[in-house]
Amino acid sequence: MTSIAMFNNKGGVGKTTLTYHLAHMLSRLGHRVLAVDLDPQANLTSMCLDESDIEELWNGSSGLADEDVPPGVAHSSGQVCEGQTVADAVRPILEGTGDVAPVNPIALKTGLWLLPGSLDLSRFEDKLSSEWFKSLAGDIAAIRTTTAFHRIVKHAGEAVDADVVLIDVGPSLGAINRAALIAADTVLMPLAADLFSLKGLSNLGPTLRGWRHNWQSLVLPGVPASIPAPTATMTPLGYVIMQPEMRLDRPVKAYERWLRRIPAVYSADVLDQHPPSHDDNQYRIATLRNYRSLMPLAHDARKPMFDLKAADGALGSTQKYVQTCYREFRDLAENVLRRVDEVR
Incomplete structure (x- = not known):
């Protein structure tokens, strides 16, 4: 089982959309x-x-949401159960009543x-x-807290016999993302060709290396065998360029400038290579065009x-666009798997 965290310190680059489609394509393969x-x-x-499923999952009906809904309409599909989220899994730790409570993954297909x-x-x-620095000092209770995500994901992955785990995280470098990334074997970075993504890379690389060093040198040697703990490898797989609305074969000059700078920034700041490499093909896993017209x-x-099918509104030239989308995400999935094999 290999875990891949989808992460960029800069938000708004299509990270969750990428995670969703990559997950579906990997299962399709x-x-x-x-x-x-x-x-x-x-x-x-x-x-x-x-x-309706989310409402059921997040502790049942809110009452307010049902106010304007006719009877019999706002019912969940029956595929979810109340209290089966990651937040529910860590609630015993948060409330001081126990360790993580395993939750059952939901079968989507x-x-x-x-x-x-x-x-x-x-x-x-x-x-x-607050528990991070206690973990560095060897506090066992703090280590249980810091490894909570790892143990939750490990239990869920084993329960469904997963080959690949895709972890979607937010765009910050806060404590939640630190615990999430430490639990990941590898990291895939979606990028936009702009200044903000480059700045995100320059922040991300040194931060990941610092977390990895502190965990592996200060915490891991003292973790009891009774606590499953991640190794915090967080190996960078590469990056995926998420294109704005423009032709892929003719990006506007402003974006060409940033595209040219990405390989060197990734090489220097994420991989800590000096002198940095300027070879884009060495690290870029895929370039995905903008599919905004298909999203609605x-x-x-x-x-x-x-x-998407004709019955979904994908008619005429739109259906050809759907086929292009399929090819690009299939190639992306295959490239990700190939890169995972290379870094193992």
């Missing part, structure tokens, strides 16, 4: 995939589940499961932040863009 939502905004969960998130996960931030159709149909 015959792999058993567990998608994990560790972003407190729970965007991946909202992409995967209907609103054959070979694909979701470990759903919740807005309540944000409450775990302060706890993780995919959202309404509650399926990936590359699975």
Whole structure:
């Protein structure tokens, strides 16, 4: 089982959309995939589940949401159970009543499961932040807290016999993301060709190396055998360029400038290579065009863009666009798997 964290310190680059579609494509290619939502905004969960299912998952009906809904309409599909989110799993630690409570992944389709998130996960931030330095000092209770995500994901992955675990995290370098990334074997970075993504890379690389060093040198040697602990490898797999609305074969000059700078920044700041490499093909796993015209159709149909049919509104030239989308995500999935094999 290999875990891949989808992360960029800069938000708004299409990270969750990438996670969602990569998960579906990997399962389409015959792999058993567990998608994990560790972003407190729970965007991946909202992409995967209907609103009625999310309402059921997040502790039942709110009452307010039902006010204007006719009887019999706002019922969940029956595929979810209340209290089965990552936030529910860490609640015993947060409340001081025990260790993590295992939660059951939700089957989305054959070979694909979701470990759903919740807005309540944000409450775990302060706890993780305060326990980090205690973990570095060898405090066992703090280590249990810091390794909570690792143990939750490990249990869920083993329960469904997952080949690949995709972990969606938010765009910050806070305590929740630190615990999430430490639990990941590898890291895949979606980027936009702009200054903000480059700055995100320059922040991300040294931070990951610092977390890795502190965990492996200060914490891991003292972790008792009774506590499953991650090795915090966080091996960078490479990056995926998420294109804005423009032709791929003719990017505007402003974006060409940033595209040219990405390889060297990635090489120097993420991989700590000096002198840095300027070879884009060495690190770029894929370039995905903008599929904004397909997103509303995919959202309404509650399926990936590359699975859209004529009945979903993908007619004429749009269907050809769907086929292009399928090819690009298939190539992306195959390249990701190939890169995972290379870094093992």
